Amino acid sequence: MLHDDVVDNAPLRRGKASANTIFGNEAAVLVGDYLFAKSFKVLSDINNIKVIKSYSDATTLMAEGEVKELVKTADIKTGEKDYLDIIIKKTAVLFACASEVGAIIAGKEEKCAKKLYDYGLNIGIAFQLMDDALDYISDKEFGKFIGNDLKEGKLTLPLIHAIERANKDEKEVITDIIYKKRLTSKDLKTVLSLVKSYGSIDYTISKAKDAIKKAKKNLDIFPDSKYKNSLIDIADYIIDRKL
């Protein structure tokens, strides 16, 4: 998150001034490095190389996803497949790793670890889809504004879906707005109404719901328990959250 806010030049994190705003980029980069290194130190105390492998696989993919997202900034040709690849890497693999590690530490068989990995991956995909949908819906909450991603040139599914359906003129309008350095509230309204006219926010939410269905299905092999119920509740919360 520290590095994320440096990369995004984000002034806010959950509605409060971000670390880079208060302490500068230098400190935010270094303290991010410290926490990253420290996390491996803490994990290595578990004395289980499988945990390290899961975590290092996840963090490598996350950085790959972040780089791909940066490369695709303001790229009007970004398709749904690119988008899915980016959100799986930058977000979902972290959820997957966190879920899988539970099974690894508990010494459960590989099949359980795999199912929990997939459960995490699917709720992670849903989480990012909802986050990107909310960015086109929600108001000033958790440091988010309507069109925050758009302002940063980030093409997320609501916009990608609309662009793929837009006619030539509409595409040109969107392209011009994406290339602009500063967006006016008129620009935001133009894009928002196009996104709404193609049902692209609803499409994004429906994709999130699909992923949550898959996530719950991944839990089928586990016997009923309050722990399993909690995992189901977490999955449902991802769709229900409004912030």
Add this chain to the structure above:
Amino acid sequence: MLHDDVVDNAPLRRGKASANTIFGNEAAVLVGDYLFAKSFKVLSDINNIKVIKSYSDATTLMAEGEVKELVKTADIKTGEKDYLDIIIKKTAVLFACASEVGAIIAGKEEKCAKKLYDYGLNIGIAFQLMDDALDYISDKEFGKFIGNDLKEGKLTLPLIHAIERANKDEKEVITDIIYKKRLTSKDLKTVLSLVKSYGSIDYTISKAKDAIKKAKKNLDIFPDSKYKNSLIDIADYIIDRKL
């Protein structure tokens, strides 16, 4: 190195444009994260948790050292003890880890690993001492200029040693220069002549030589071999290098 150059705002790396100059801070931070995560992934394939512990210990300390160096920037009260703590953490533990891991992978007893760790630590200390001495000596080489550290407000041993011996007036002059945003060539000359007048460069080099002596002593328990000779050559090269 990628994060280092972002933190230092360094335009050059070994005389060539640094990654942050060419690709921007965002890419440099993210690709740095990628390489860091990937290094743990590669290491975990060795299937030896001791290697991971050594590397995560080292990288945690390195980040700690970098943060401490940042906090101590332009702090005239930085003493030799602070300086040693910083260079041990930010530089020497990496050399120590790299040496120690050789013994760990070879399955050698703990005593050997410890001696190689200390060997690496000592050559690392010497390396940084020489680097900081050369910054007050060398010309445009490897992207370094005379007084590069001084320009960045980095107090290294040559300057710390001089400040500890300077009279009240001299201390004031140095303090004023350290606080300045842009140093003139006159400023650089003033500090350099003070550093030279107190023999502070020679003092720094003598400290490096002490560390190299200790490093060679750490190798005493190993039988003679061409490999041991190589380690001795590396130690000697650290003092002999001119770049």
